[in-house]
Amino acid sequence: MIKIEKRNDVSRSIYFLTPVLAIFLTLFGGGIIFYILGFNPIEALKFFFITPISDLYGLSELLVKATPLCLIAIGLSFCFKSNNWNIGAEGQLIFGGIVGGGVALLFYNHDGFYVLPIIILSGAIGGMLFAMIPAILKTYFNTNEILVSLMLVYVAKLLLDYLVVGPWSNPEGFNFPETRQFSKTARMPILFDGLRIHAGIFITLINVFLSWLILYKTYLGFQIKVSGLSLKTAKYAGYKGKTMIIIVFMISGACAGLAGVGEITGPIGQLHRNISPDYGFTAIIVAFLGRLNPVGIIFASLIVALTYLGAETAQIFLQVPKYTGQVFQGMILFFLLGSDYLLFFKIKFLRLKKNEL
Amino acid sequence: MSFDLNFIGILIGAIMASSVPLILAASGELITERSGVLNLGVEGMMIIGAISGFALMVVTDNLFFAVIGSMFSGLIISLIFGLLTQSLLTNHVATGLALTIFGIGMSAMIGKNFVGIPGKEFPLLFLNLKESIPFLGPIFFGHSIILYFAFGLPFLTNYFLKKTKTGLIIRAVGDSPTSASNQGINVTLVRYSCILYGGAMCGLAGAYLSLIYTPQWIENMTGGRGWIALALVVFATWSPIKVLIGALIFGGITILQLHMQAVGLRIPVQLLSALPYIMTIIVLVVISRDSRKIKLNTPTSLGQIFYKEK
Numbered sequence: 001m002i003k004i005e006k007r008n009d010v011s012r013s014i015y016f017l018t019p020v021l022a023i024f025l026t027l028f029g030g031g032i033i034f035y036i037l038g039f040n041p042i043e044a045l046k047f048f049f050i051t052p053i054s055d056l057y058g059l060s061e062l063l064v065k066a067t068p069l070c071l072i073a074i075g076l077s078f079c080f081k082s083n084n085w086n087i088g089a090e091g092q093l094i095f096g097g098i099v100g101g102g103v104a105l106l107f108y109n110h111d112g113f114y115v116l117p118i119i120i121l122s123g124a125i126g127g128m129l130f131a132m133i134p135a136i137l138k139t140y141f142n143t144n145e146i147l148v149s150l151m152l153v154y155v156a157k158l159l160l161d162y163l164v165v166g167p168w169s170n171p172e173g174f175n176f177p178e179t180r181q182f183s184k185t186a187r188m189p190i191l192f193d194g195l196r197i198h199a200g201i202f203i204t205l206i207n208v209f210l211s212w213l214i215l216y217k218t219y220l221g222f223q224i225k226v227s228g229l230s231l232k233t234a235k236y237a238g239y240k241g242k243t244m245i246i247i248v249f250m251i252s253g254a255c256a257g258l259a260g261v262g263e264i265t266g267p268i269g270q271l272h273r274n275i276s277p278d279y280g281f282t283a284i285i286v287a288f289l290g291r292l293n294p295v296g297i298i299f300a301s302l303i304v305a306l307t308y309l310g311a312e313t314a315q316i317f318l319q320v321p322k323y324t325g326q327v328f329q330g331m332i333l334f335f336l337l338g339s340d341y342l343l344f345f346k347i348k349f350l351r352l353k354k355n356e357l
Numbered sequence: 358m359s360f361d362l363n364f365i366g367i368l369i370g371a372i373m374a375s376s377v378p379l380i381l382a383a384s385g386e387l388i389t390e391r392s393g394v395l396n397l398g399v400e401g402m403m404i405i406g407a408i409s410g411f412a413l414m415v416v417t418d419n420l421f422f423a424v425i426g427s428m429f430s431g432l433i434i435s436l437i438f439g440l441l442t443q444s445l446l447t448n449h450v451a452t453g454l455a456l457t458i459f460g461i462g463m464s465a466m467i468g469k470n471f472v473g474i475p476g477k478e479f480p481l482l483f484l485n486l487k488e489s490i491p492f493l494g495p496i497f498f499g500h501s502i503i504l505y506f507a508f509g510l511p512f513l514t515n516y517f518l519k520k521t522k523t524g525l526i527i528r529a530v531g532d533s534p535t536s537a538s539n540q541g542i543n544v545t546l547v548r549y550s551c552i553l554y555g556g557a558m559c560g561l562a563g564a565y566l567s568l569i570y571t572p573q574w575i576e577n578m579t580g581g582r583g584w585i586a587l588a589l590v591v592f593a594t595w596s597p598i599k600v601l602i603g604a605l606i607f608g609g610i611t612i613l614q615l616h617m618q619a620v621g622l623r624i625p626v627q628l629l630s631a632l633p634y635i636m637t638i639i640v641l642v643v644i645s646r647d648s649r650k651i652k653l654n655t656p657t658s659l660g661q662i663f664y665k666e667k
Binding site for chain 2: 033037085087141142143147148150151155159161165166281282284285288320321327328330333334337338340344
């Protein structure tokens with residue numbers, strides 16, 4: 001006999017344990033999918049989750065992928081905490097990349113120490129401005145931010161395409177859809193020789209710390225959390241909703257823009273059509289998996305980054321498409337959301353007494 | 358002159374064809390949203406419908422099975438959304454996003470072996486009438502049966518919501534689940550049914566793309582149409598007939614920009630391709646500006662979790 005009861009208070013340990021449960025369920029579900037596809041599930045999961053990080057290069061790649069994911073997710077946590085559904089981080093990333101890349105091309109012949117900081121800053125501003133479009137339309141025209149931010153992803157992608165094919169394409173590039181390689185001063189410093197891990201990871205870590213500071217130690221952070229919990233309370237307390245909406249979008253846009261500029265000055269080194277393998281969308285999953293908590297998001301970004309690496313390895317060894325990573329990412333989010341049920345409800349297994357039978 | 362007129366007829370026919378997936382998906386989503394459920398997984402359900410329709414066509418060589426199968430798989434995948442949001446009370450927005458990400462990944466995984474296989478010719482009705490009547494022929498004839506169904510669907514949906522008892526129940530559940538529940542209506546069951554119906558329609562919309570509109574399988578071939586369909590529902594302020602009008606406008610923009618690209622105007626191709634998305638934003642702004650009108654038409658409980666204490 002099973003009885004379901006509503007919990008009176010949410011247990012903090014369960015709150016952070018359900019993501020772990022979700023990951024295990026995802027592994028189980030992934031195993032079943034691999035089995036259906038005709039693979040040995042244990043072996044396939046090993047290729048997916050263990051092989052990619054069994055050497056130093058793999059670990060560095062894990063951090064290379066986690067760097068933008070964590071940064072974007074940190075930004076998104078501001079939006080999601082206050083019930084603003086910015087799902088166009090991918091577009092903000094691309095637009096940040098475009099602005100940063102444009103500046104990098106502009107400073108092509110300069111080699112001062114100031115070049116890289118200017119590029120990084122302009123990328124952040126680019127992402128921020130792009131995120132302000134849905135924010136301003138939401139606050140002043142009551143427009144649905146989900147749809148606007150998403151439509152802008154397509155616009156940003158097409159703008160990037162236009163630039164790398166047309167005006168910004170490499171003059172010596174035989175008409176390939178890409179810009180020049182950025183000059184050395186415009187590149188993120190590499191941390192270790194032979195590995196791709198770059199200084200962008202520090203930008204991410206600084207941002208994690210800053211967001212923790214803002215969210216938990218400032219009045220703004222308090223306002224964000226209150227408006228997320230109850231809009232009515234926030235209004236009653238006299239918080240200026242409009243300003244806050246624009247601020248959270250600006251923060252998350254700047255983070256996505258920074259991630260974009262980190263990618264193009266880091267591992268990529270130029271602009272081309274595909275500067276992001278959907279980091280902006282995947283970061284949504286990272287944000288939820290990390291419970292919108294800065295530290296949680298660090299762990300979540302590492303786990304989700306692994307699905308990218310796993311998909312690449314599986315593509316080589318098992319000949320499955322790289323989209324397999326997305327299947328895993330979708331499953332993680334499904335299981336995570338589903339297991340939240342345990343937060344609010346107690347499932348009791350009652351033993352029937354003899355006289356009840 | 359008659360040639361020009363005939364060309365315009367063909368153009369209108371093309372616009373109608375390109376609006377079909379939008380009409381189907383948006384009409385399905387409209388019913389779902391009217392019951393108070395916001396399913397952002399339209400794109401994911403469409404792409405699953407597209408690959409399952411195409412795969413079934415290749416495997417069974419039977420277009421009927423392919424179409425029915427695509428609807429069935431759209432229904433199955435929306436069942437995941439239903440289980441999560443209705444039984445496990447998860448957040449609608451997040452669950453819908455997960456559904457889209459999962460659907461795109463899953464479709465690419467299934468579709469791996471179907472890339473590059475040519476499609477099968479889908480039977481078009483009244484082809485002789487299309488040829489013999491100038492102007493009106495290409496508008497009204499020579500389409501697939503799914504197109505005729507899609508153009509009837511908004512009227513059926515409108516009738517269903519306004520004039521039938523089931524339609525009334527759906528609207529009641531969407532506007533006030535608590536009082537509907539007090540009246541003895543099983544809110545969860547109604548919402549499940551509406552989610553599954555929406556899933557089936559999105560599946561069909563996907564199959565239209567992979568079987569008729571561009572008969573082949575391409576990864577990510579829905580290309581944001583699911584999101585435009587979602588925007589259409591808002592644009593239409595939850596009224597089925599306006600969905601039809603909106604879909605035709607967007608179909609018109611799509612076809613127009615394709616023609617402008619073909620003519621070779623000196624406007625960048627990318628700007629033309631971005632037009633449907635930019636237009637969506639502009640239209641949303643214009644429609645939503647009047648917040649009172651939106652509030653009046655939005656199903657009151659849209660996106661809210663309903664839990665009945667047992």
